[in-house]
Amino acid sequence: MYKMVKAECLMLYGELKQYYMNYVFYNIGLLIIFMGIFYSFSDSDNGMALGMLYALVMWQLCMAALSYLPNVIQDEALMGTLEQISMTRTSIFKVLISKVIVSAIFDIVKASVLFFICLFLFNLQGLILEAGSINFLLIGIIIATFVTFYAFGLFFAGVALFYKRIHAIIQVISYALLFFTNITVSVDYLPAVIRIISNIVPISWAVRYINMILEGYHGQLNEIVMWYLVSSILFIMVGFIGFRVLLMRAKKLGKLAHY
Amino acid sequence: MLEVNRITKIFGKGDRSVVANKDISLSIPKGSIVGFLGANGAGKTTLVKIICNLITPTGGNVILHGKDVHKTPHIAHEKIGVMLEGARNLYNFLSLDENMQYFSLLNKLDTDNFLKNKKYLLDVFDLSDKSKTVVNELSRGMQQKAALIIALLKEPDLLILDEPTLGLDITSQITMKEVLKNSISKKENTLIICTHDLSVVNEVCEKVCIFNKGELKVYDSINSLKNESAYNNYSVVVKKSEKIMTYVSSQNIQNKEEGESYIEMNISNLEDLLSITAPNEIIKIEKNINNIEKLLTELAGD
Ligand SMILES: Nc1ncnc2c1ncn2[C@@H]1O[C@H](COP(=O)(O)OP(=O)(O)OP(=O)(O)O)[C@@H](O)[C@H]1O
Numbered sequence: 295m296y297k298m299v300k301a302e303c304l305m306l307y308g309e310l311k312q313y314y315m316n317y318v319f320y321n322i323g324l325l326i327i328f329m330g331i332f333y334s335f336s337d338s339d340n341g342m343a344l345g346m347l348y349a350l351v352m353w354q355l356c357m358a359a360l361s362y363l364p365n366v367i368q369d370e371a372l373m374g375t376l377e378q379i380s381m382t383r384t385s386i387f388k389v390l391i392s393k394v395i396v397s398a399i400f401d402i403v404k405a406s407v408l409f410f411i412c413l414f415l416f417n418l419q420g421l422i423l424e425a426g427s428i429n430f431l432l433i434g435i436i437i438a439t440f441v442t443f444y445a446f447g448l449f450f451a452g453v454a455l456f457y458k459r460i461h462a463i464i465q466v467i468s469y470a471l472l473f474f475t476n477i478t479v480s481v482d483y484l485p486a487v488i489r490i491i492s493n494i495v496p497i498s499w500a501v502r503y504i505n506m507i508l509e510g511y512h513g514q515l516n517e518i519v520m521w522y523l524v525s526s527i528l529f530i531m532v533g534f535i536g537f538r539v540l541l542m543r544a545k546k547l548g549k550l551a552h553y
Numbered sequence: 554m555l556e557v558n559r560i561t562k563i564f565g566k567g568d569r570s571v572v573a574n575k576d577i578s579l580s581i582p583k584g585s586i587v588g589f590l591g592a593n594g595a596g597k598t599t600l601v602k603i604i605c606n607l608i609t610p611t612g613g614n615v616i617l618h619g620k621d622v623h624k625t626p627h628i629a630h631e632k633i634g635v636m637l638e639g640a641r642n643l644y645n646f647l648s649l650d651e652n653m654q655y656f657s658l659l660n661k662l663d664t665d666n667f668l669k670n671k672k673y674l675l676d677v678f679d680l681s682d683k684s685k686t687v688v689n690e691l692s693r694g695m696q697q698k699a700a701l702i703i704a705l706l707k708e709p710d711l712l713i714l715d716e717p718t719l720g721l722d723i724t725s726q727i728t729m730k731e732v733l734k735n736s737i738s739k740k741e742n743t744l745i746i747c748t749h750d751l752s753v754v755n756e757v758c759e760k761v762c763i764f765n766k767g768e769l770k771v772y773d774s775i776n777s778l779k780n781e782s783a784y785n786n787y788s789v790v791v792k793k794s795e796k797i798m799t800y801v802s803s804q805n806i807q808n809k810e811e812g813e814s815y816i817e818m819n820i821s822n823l824e825d826l827l828s829i830t831a832p833n834e835i836i837k838i839e840k841n842i843n844n845i846e847k848l849l850t851e852l853a854g855d
């Protein structure tokens with residue numbers, strides 16, 4: 295595994311050399327979105343402001359995670375390298391896991407930078423110190439949700455084998471998740487259909503979880519934790535099973551490479 | 554070593570379905586070099602991908618080293634190295650060197666051996682000064698050679714190359730053929746080459762599979778094809794004599810050219826001619842070897 299991670303670091307380094315400007319602008323874009331959302335939605339009393347910043351960072355990480363594997367599969371199918379990595383002495387699954395490990399570390403570093411910039415920009419240093427060790431619990435929830443979304447992304451990675459414009463779908467999902475999962479507005483105010491769908495998504499529960507912890511209110515905590523776990527497991531299963539089924543189908547149709 | 558049993562592959566359904574492979578069976582022993590020939594769309598690439606477990610067949614199975622490739626894909630990953638058609642086997646944003654290193658890690662290659670082979674192959678394909686260049690910026694032929702180098706570095710038991718000489722200049726084609734011959738003769742591995750380049754078949758391959766519209770038409774060694782009487786062709790020049798002239802008219806021999814005292818013609822049955830000519834009547838006998846290309850073209854066509 296160590297060698298595989300090394301190989302993926304090599305890959306990331308090669309990509310960064312070519313596309314580093316994309317990364318810079320992507321993150322400037324995120325900063326602008328965060329600022330816009332924060333100033334429009336955050337309560338004036340600042341009580342929930344830290345929760346919102348955590349939720350925004352989580353959303354951004356989940357989107358990066360969700361789109362990561364579909365993009366990998368799509369790019370590799372186009373380059374023809376998907377067939378090549380399928381044929382190496384390392385299983386494709388291990389290759390994807392190593393890619394995820396490297397990308398996750400890289401994303402967390404980027405998210406931390408963004409987090410600290412926003413922390414000072416929104417003047418939340420005081421709140422974070424006040425929260426103390428609770429912060430670690432919150433970071434734990436964020437990372438767990440982040441990993442869930444990598445797994446969920448496998449489903450779309452499978453779809454990417456057949457449908458070349460997967461990027462468009464993911465874009466739509468990411469906006470839906472930003473506005474319909476308690477990050478900006480509580481889903482309780484949304485139409486019933488959206489509320490039901492929203493409650494299947496682990497992010498909705500993670501945000502409730504985070505807010506509940508920050509408020510120091512433990513009333514419904516057990517219920518929230520349970521639904522958080524159930525929805526996460528559901529998403530992970532959809533990812534793995536979906537990918538397996540779609541990969542098998544792609545091999546039948548000879549679609550491991552897009553020509 | 555490799556057994557292909559009754560492989561059938563049908564793409565699509567109903568009216569629009571395409572039969573890419575039709576009930577193909579063949580057995581390739583260890584150490585052989587086999588050329589896959591056939592017109593565009595004959596099903597070569599499809600069969601190769603089925604052997605690699607990149608495409609699931611509609612029927613039949615592939616047995617490699619005694620194991621079903623579809624049920625134990627691991628065996629294919631372990632033992633097969635493949636360069637697929639179209640020079641699309643590399644990460645185009647990485648340099649050649651980075652590509653080699655990446656695949657060496659994924660293929661779990663021994664570092665010392667890898668470095669040694671890498672240097673040798675870069676030298677031999679004249680790419681040493683290009684190893685730091687991003688693949689995007691290499692020429693089409695260079696990309697092809699780079700992909701071949703990566704396939705060779707794996708040192709697989711079964712190496713499969715889909716149109717390896719496509720887009721290569723003449724020197725590189727010659728080098729390619731040399732390297733392929735050497736890589737196989739030194740080690741005890743097997744090579745399958747899909748190609749439209751008959752010189753590759755003639756110079757490198759020992760056996761040839763000829764496909765036509767998904768069916769395997771011919772699977773034979775090049776030498777036995779060369780010996781097939783219908784294509785065993787000699788051009789002879791002999792002195793005219795009564796016996797010869799009767800023989801010629803009785804055999805209905807085409808392509809003859811008569812001079813005043815000699816006759817020049819193409820024949821396939823040398824024994825008959827020798828039995829009626831005295832040695833001093835023979836001016837020239839020459840075997841037409843390059844007919845193999847004509848033969849292959851005929852077999853591969855409709
Ligand atoms: N993924 C696919 N989906 C549908 N049809 C396919 C697919 N791949 C190949 N075919 C069809 O199968 C047939 C065989 O194609 P294949 O690529 O195996 O031919 P080939 O012998 O490699 O030809 P070439 O010499 O042009 O490389 C063709 O009719 C092709 O259109």
Ligand SMILES: [Mg+2]
Binds near residue numbers: 715
């Ligand atoms: Mg082909």
